[in-house]
Amino acid sequence: MNYKRNIIVTGGAGFIGSHVVRLLVKKYPEYRIVNVDKLTYAGNPDNLRDVENAANYVFEKADIVDFEAMRRIVRRYEADGIIHLAAESHVDRSITDPFAFAQTNVMGTLSLLEAAREYWESLPTGYDGKLFYHISTDEVYGALELTDPDGIESPFTTAASSRHHHAYGSEFFLETTRYNPHSPYSAAKASSDHFVRAYHDTYCMPTLVTNCSNNYGPNQFPEKLIPLFIENIRKGKPLPVYGKGENVRDWLYVEDHARAIDLIYHSGKPGETYNIGGFNEWKNIDLIKVLIATVDRLLGNPEGYSLPLITYVTDRKGHDLRYAIDSRKLQHELGWEPSLQFEEGIEKTVRWYLDNQQWLDRIISGEYRM
Numbered sequence: 255m256n257y258k259r260n261i262i263v264t265g266g267a268g269f270i271g272s273h274v275v276r277l278l279v280k281k282y283p284e285y286r287i288v289n290v291d292k293l294t295y296a297g298n299p300d301n302l303r304d305v306e307n308a309a310n311y312v313f314e315k316a317d318i319v320d321f322e323a324m325r326r327i328v329r330r331y332e333a334d335g336i337i338h339l340a341a342e343s344h345v346d347r348s349i350t351d352p353f354a355f356a357q358t359n360v361m362g363t364l365s366l367l368e369a370a371r372e373y374w375e376s377l378p379t380g381y382d383g384k385l386f387y388h389i390s391t392d393e394v395y396g397a398l399e400l401t402d403p404d405g406i407e408s409p410f411t412t413a414a415s416s417r418h419h420h421a422y423g424s425e426f427f428l429e430t431t432r433y434n435p436h437s438p439y440s441a442a443k444a445s446s447d448h449f450v451r452a453y454h455d456t457y458c459m460p461t462l463v464t465n466c467s468n469n470y471g472p473n474q475f476p477e478k479l480i481p482l483f484i485e486n487i488r489k490g491k492p493l494p495v496y497g498k499g500e501n502v503r504d505w506l507y508v509e510d511h512a513r514a515i516d517l518i519y520h521s522g523k524p525g526e527t528y529n530i531g532g533f534n535e536w537k538n539i540d541l542i543k544v545l546i547a548t549v550d551r552l553l554g555n556p557e558g559y560s561l562p563l564i565t566y567v568t569d570r571k572g573h574d575l576r577y578a579i580d581s582r583k584l585q586h587e588l589g590w591e592p593s594l595q596f597e598e599g600i601e602k603t604v605r606w607y608l609d610n611q612q613w614l615d616r617i618i619s620g621e622y623r624m
Contacts, residue, residue, distance in 0.1 A: 259285045260288065260334050261286070261337060263336075264318055264366065265291055265297070267289065271340070272302050276304065283310055290316050290340070292318070293315055295623070300613055318362035318365055319358060325372065328370055336387065337515065338386065343391075344478070345437050346477075348438035349437065367459070381459060385461070386450065386461045387462045387522075388463045391466060392529070392577045393574070395427045397434075400500070400576045401422070407421070409421065413591065413593075421535055423576060462523075464515070467503065467530070468503045468577070469511050470507060471507050471602070472603065472610070476614060476618070480541075480603060484549055492563055493564050497573065499538045499542065503541075504578050504579050506592060507602075507603075509593075510592045514528075517588055521588050528581075529580060529583065530590075531581040544597070545604070548601060549608075552605065552608060
């Protein structure tokens with residue numbers, strides 16, 4: 255079959271990547287979607303069971319750092335586009351093993367860029383109709399001051415933020431905010447962002463970069479805060495909170511991020527950067543209390559039953575105080591905004607983890623990697 259487009263998604267068996275792959279495979283049967291994933295600990299084939307037999311879906315197990323493998327895959331599938339999500343992403347792991355983060359996030363991105371450049375420049379049509387779309391993080395911008403500990407009404411208005419949204423300062427990350435990464439993870443992502451933009455400026459490669467806030471939702475590896483705490487509440491285990499729990503993050507439901515990626519891939523202007531955020535800031539401790547209330551209610555526990563599980567632990571090294579994204583460029587230019595209010599998203603997320611215990615058990619046991 256001749257497909258209208260051939261799109262490679264890297265890291266497609268991971269948390270955000272699996273939602274992007276699922277959306278594209280189902281929405282665009284005329285596209286061939288090639289999922290390239292090394293299947294490290296965070297890559298889980300179970301995340302894509304519902305589309306793994308689709309006619310327009312292909313899986314390639316490969317490491318993006320392997321330049322020869324990337325050259326082969328880009329040419330074999332005649333890639334028109336690359337949506338690059340593959341990355342080491344857990345900050346705590348980056349503190350203990352920074353080399354792995356530099357290798358995957360920097361050299362892996364460079365490997366992909368060079369494989370795409372070689373192939374696309376060899377074509378009679380060159381870069382026409384081609385796109386390298388790099389997904390990054392808000393953490394590259396560093397940290398914002400927490401100027402209002404109690405929160406103020408947000409200056410942003412969206413359908414999804416109308417019921418609950420506070421801001422904890424007057425500053426927000428813009429697409430023009432100076433990079434100032436503070437962890438090995440964010441430093442590696444910042445470097446990869448610079449390489450993508452350098453390929454646009456040096457080789458005129460059509461590229462896009464998006465920087466997104468914290469994602470939550472189904473299929474997230476249970477080392478991250480929300481799935482970890484849902485499982486710990488269910489089992490009555492301690493909930494380790496860094497410092498005093500005062501750190502503020504902007505949260506976005508993962509399916510809304512996938513919708514944004516789809517929209518930006520098809521309608522974004524090459525060479526541009528778009529920030530993707532939830533207009534939805536929460537202090538960690540307040541988020542944890544919402545999680546406790548939701549899980550307890552769905553498990554039939556008395557109100558406040560799991561609050562004593564909160565355990566304050568030594569703060570993370572270099573722990574940024576506040577991240578907050580201004581997504582108005584994306585909202586105004588392309589018409590995107592989050593679809594879910596946070597309470598709705600948390601309810602859906604908690605229900606999914608409670609209803610999919612087998613998925614979680616296979617990760618905890620390591621069976622998913624066999």
